Amino acid sequence: MSGFEIDLDEIEGLPRPMRQYQAALLASNTLPSPDTGASTATTRAAIDRITALTGSFATDLDQSADGLDAVVATYRSTDGQMNLWFEQFQAAVIFE
Amino acid sequence: MSVSLEVDxxxxxxxxxxxxxRTLAGWVGASSDMLAASMRTACGAWSGSSSDAFTDFxxxxxxxxxxxxxxxxxxxAAMxxxxxxxxxxxxxxxxxRNIAAGHGIPVGANLPEVGEITLEPGQEGPLDHAVGVAxxxxEHETRLQSAWQESLARxxxxxxxxxxISALVASTGKSLSGPLDKLSNLPGLSDVDPSHLAATAKNATGLLQSAFSTVTKGIDDALPGGPRVGPIPLIMLMNPHLMQHVMVTKAVKTASPPAARKIDAAIKGYGRGIQKVGESYCKAPSKVVEFAFDKAKAPGDVGESAGKSSKHIGVMHSATCKFVEHDGALKYTDLLVEATDAK
Structure with a gap:
């Protein structure tokens, strides 16, 4: 086991708020681009950049939720069998 | 020269x-707090390298x-x-405008300057005042736009x-680090040539197949006797992330982010296909035999070891998928499982 322990009941509850906040982020991520005069086009580009950055955060929350789901599903499917090699695979692959 | 009174x-x-x-900022902050709370919960309920990886993430x-x-x-605030x-x-x-108009000076979109129009007695002073205000x-507007440009640049x-950023300027190094060192002997990885990434991306199946073999062998070594579907460990079918094969993706990312994104997307598509087989197997083992193994009818020990009942299990030799390039990205289109009778 190499120090591996997991309380699946605790961990399986984590993805839900991640997805809720991801949805809230995406819902708030449609921003108007105001007329700022001579800089209006550059303002539009900045707004687009902000929405892209926030979208990336939302994507990472989704990835995190998926990763935790996968961890729980995988650990359940192993019926408690776990070892360092597989642990490291999880570490390397899911939360890359 | 007249002075424009228009302000865009x-x-x-x-x-x-x-x-x-501000609303969006609030959600970003709240999401960060939520993630921090999740991390604290995870730290108290999960230990090991996968927990560490989640914490780092x-x-x-x-x-x-x-x-x-x-x-x-x-x-x-700047806006x-x-x-x-x-x-x-x-x-x-x-x-x-009001200063000028209040003294009978005609004002349109522009404010005339002294000398541009014939002024009545008593109008010169107010016009000079109005022009100064305008x-x-x-100037105020110019300074505002200048400050705004700084915010936009930021x-x-x-x-x-x-x-x-670093990937864009990275060399074509292929070294792997951390847990990936253990997987550095992946067949085909050392042959990834950045100059041939486009071709590699279009032919990701070969890389996937080698990853498939490597991962399978690794699981065999680590979990001997674990539940299987034919020669494929059930864990692998249920966890397509194993197939996502980060070692290829990360190595290629270093060399060419655009190609890496294509491969990444293709691998994820492949993973979804593999997952379908795994899920189908768990829900209805006999059906997946028909689906994935075609006419294979040989009995096997997979169902029993997986805690499921299954009568017909074949041997999966390989699982491949097809990719097509669509809108600049590789899309997974089909999963082909080749199997023969387990006898």
Missing amino acids: GSPAGCRAASRDI AKERIHRADELHEELLLFA EGLGLGLADVKAEMRRA NRAR VSKLVWDPAE
Whole structure:
């Protein structure tokens, strides 16, 4: 086991708020681009950049939720069998 | 030369956008707090290298999100300031117009300067006053736009993933680090040539197949006697992330981010296909035999060892998928499982 322990009941509850906040982020991520005069086009580009950055955060929350789901599903499917090699695979692959 | 009284820009639009950006900033901050709380919960309920990986992942995102939160607040404040400033400039231009008009000076979109029109007695002073007000308002607007450009420039430099920058300037190094060192003997990986990445991306199946073999062998070594579907460990079918094969993706990312994105997408598509087989197997083992193993009818020990009942199990020799390039990305189109009778 190499120090591996997991309380699946605790961990399986984590993805839900991640997805809720991801949805809230995406819902708030449609921003108007105001007329700022001579800089209006550059303002539009900045707004687009902000929405892209926030979208990336939302994507990472989704990835995190998926990763935790996968961890729980995988650990359940192993019926408690776990070892360092597989642990490291999880570490390397899911939360890359 | 006459002085324009027109001022472009919408103060109300700036205020509205500022409010929306603040709302978004609030959600980014709240999401960061949520992620931090999740990390604390995970730390108390999960230990090991996968837990450490999650913690590292979460910490990194928390820092990025907090920085983004701060930048959004600054940007919102700057936009609000621009809106207020534009409102002031517009008010000053109206004031200049009223000063002139109040003394009978004809004013259109522009304010005439002294000497441009014939003035009645007593109009020169008010016009000079009005022109001064308008010119100062224009300077005010110029300074506002200059400050706004600084805010825009700051936003243009923001990135979510610092690696996006480093990857763009990275060398074509192929070294792997951390846990991936253990997987560095993946067949085919050392042969990835950055100059041939486009071809590699179009022919990802070969890389996937080698990964498939390597992962299978690794699981065999690590979990001998674990549940299987034919020669494929059930864990692998249920966890397509194993197939996502980060070692290839990460190595190629270093060399060419665009190609890596294509391969990444293709691998994920492949993973979904593999997952379908696994899920089908768990729900109805006999059906997946028919689906995935065609006419294979040989009995096997997979169902029993997986805690499921299954009568017909074949041997899966390989699982491949097809990719097509669509809108610049590789799309997974089909999963082909080749199997023969287990006898």
